[in-house]
Amino acid sequence: MLDLHKTLNSLKDQAEWVGLRRVKETTTYRTFRDEKPDRNSISSDDGLMIEVLCNGHFGYAGTSDLTSSGVQRAFKKALLMAKTASPFAAASFTTEHRPPQQGRFESPALQSLDTLSVREVSDILCEATKAMNLSHKMISRSATAMIIDTEFTSVSSSGADIFQKFSIVNTDLSGTAMESGETQTRSENGGLARCFQIGAEVFNRNEILDRSRKIAEEALELLTAENCPDETMDLLLAPDQMNLQVHESVGHPLEYDRILGDERNFAGWSFVEPKDFGQLRYGSPLMTITFDPTIPESVASYAFDDSGCKATKEFLIKDGILLRGLGGLESQSRLNLPGVANFRSSSWNRAPIDRMANINLEPGSSRLEDMIASVDRGVFMMSNKSWSIDDYRNKFQFGCEYAKLIENGKITKTLKNPNYRGTTIKFWNNLKAVSQNRETFGTPYCGKGEPSQVIRVGHTTPYCLFQNIEVFGA
């Protein structure tokens, strides 16, 4: 019905610059609980965002009305947005902030998700909940798959022409065990951390059933485990917790729109100031952080951001020193600092803002077994379950599902209710070992912005060992 190029041709002479971004997304959500269907839905979202530049200000209007009269009406509104706000604008922009890039991107799925029938997915999820039924103590057993098919198409009056197609699957397996007043939940890697650009190959029946049994075993094991001790000691974090640690204490504080104060009324400001880039010692020399859109399975790999800027791998922190922040072309010119291609919108109904994408911790030189062997007394925590950090991203407290006590270089017992707290810079300067091997996780639900948007981010991280951390139990 809607031809973007024809529509652009009909509008482009009526403003200094016009951009059209159509987003079509279909989300299939399937949950089974205790071998029964719990939630099954197919949701589609399809709309158009029109951007207009007028007197240095971009105005936005989004609509789900893709008829020609609907598009005309949205265009007039975008023009009105640009004109009414330009005398009051916080910054002045030009067409330089919307490069005329052309190109395509497609997720590297081995096997198309279309090859999976409703019944195949349902059967695997149903069987997964059955595989968790190891004991009558398992009071809740659930399996969820969220299958997402997204197409972003952008064209602009200055010549941009971009098509990006994403095939994304999020899965979660979760089991809750209960006995005499104690309740413990174990999931696969904490919430929906298994969030990948992948195809139907993700639904490997045998692997999923093995993982389901392991989750139930660990939930049952936690019922009789000791509480995590309250003590300051070594802390070893698995990649499915580093996922959250990097996200909250590195990703968010480095976002330029936070540093510029755009986000102050909502998620908050940042302890990082513009003068810190190039000199702040963020962490120990073992800490190297990248913006990396090139990891194939990671959920926020892409070729272009929503301004049309080409995405490339960049070092944000190198050997512990802060080099570069997370900001798209608009923030880069407001701050006069280099940035990355991260000007992203959640969908057609939101203007792009500075977001994380894939924010990764580069691998170190240690082997996991040597890291464990190096610990006299410490806790090894896995899978995030609780997160909280202040509005400047300093004081945090995080909790995990499952932990092991390490004594004299050996894992000795399982611990329940593990938590730790700290402040960002001090914590990262206590980083004393980083593993060679890395794992990729992410989240489909990073929230930010006014109006608010959730966006998908990926984090590829190693196992990390920190010293002198305040650890505690329930």
Next chain:
Amino acid sequence: MNFIETMKHTFHTVADHILNQLTDGEDATLNLYAEESLFVRFNNNKVRQNTDVEQRSLSLVLQKAGKTATVVFNLTGDSQEDRHRADEWLSLARKEVEELPLDPFQVPIQNNGTSDFTVKGSLLSPEDVIQAITEPAQGADLAGLYTAGPIISATRNSKGQSHWFATENFFMDYSLYNGQKAVKGVYAGTEWNQDDFAVNLAQSKNQLALMDRPKKVIAPGSYRAYLAPAAVAEMAMMFSWGALSYNNYKQGGSALQKLADGDTTLSPHLSLRENFSLGLTHRFNSLGELSAEQIDLIKNGQLVTFLINSRSAKEYGIAGNGAESSEGPRSLEIMPGTLRKENILRELGTGLYLSNLHYLNWSDRLNARITGMTRYACFWVENGEIVAPIADLRFDESLYDCLGANLLAVTDFQEVEPQVSTYESRVLGGSRLPGFLIKDFKFTL
């Protein structure tokens, strides 16, 4: 026709079109959510971004032979085009229903009545918004979001049920800054009044002036604390996070498990209820069921009922109470107590006056323990006098303590905290809350 009138026509045309096509054994519920929104984001009292959005989404729940399929798609507002889309999605729903397994906890579709309610607002015209906000805020470092326009929520089903709720509302959710010291303000309603906004802004400016002293660093420990209604609102959100959900309770995920099982109690000063007479949202849920106007949830520290959706009711063989599927409060009220506004500082004596909290999460769900931060206008108080704003603190505290034996008093006044969530769409609802005076509130970092 304006947005609401156009959508009413479109919704009924599309609903008739779908419902008329259903064959024997098929039943369906249709839920419409639509909004036309103006969003203006401010930083430093200037416009960072402004966006107009028209969005309309229709969900179709199809039931047949004990199976349930749900499909959701966007409408354009053009009846012709939307009937065409409806045909495609109905056929997809039929395909789903064929392939899915039996849904044993399906709630049979029934006629839950009819209602038709539209609130006509008086909103600023889009051309006037920016000046109306920036002019009275001149000289202030203001950051925030103005949002306004119609919101529609409606439901129909194949048994004849039909509910329509539309409102035209706005909010200005903002902060004022003096360097790293800040205060929070919200002005919301259905009729913009420029003088009321100016008064709201002036109050915030006065509060910011109170913060113009060096910040005091408070060591971690237990302190007497007063939580103003906006801070209580953050804490009350934890009751929406699974705590009052009956299904969560049965699945081992409710933080109120120990209260429900009679293992512990909350303070006799604490009473919570769902109260739709606040007028912030509609009573019908997505099944079209009408909740009672008021439902006591916790009364004098005792759990009266969880929120129970009809699907949970069917699964566990008990009666439901018209809750939404998320089983969280939609229009929460915490009942007032006896502490008068003018006595707050005196009763607090020496401790912390907390206007706002930030980023709460469970730190030990089974023991209803939460962690979070202080934010915005928070002060150190000595002998009933404000001494200085504080450097923000992290707390880690069980609701069973701070809303149990340590809850000393509840204010005799309440404030309405409007819902300001805009994830994906603008959300209806809000809460009405008092302030709490608490002893030994635990700060850890």
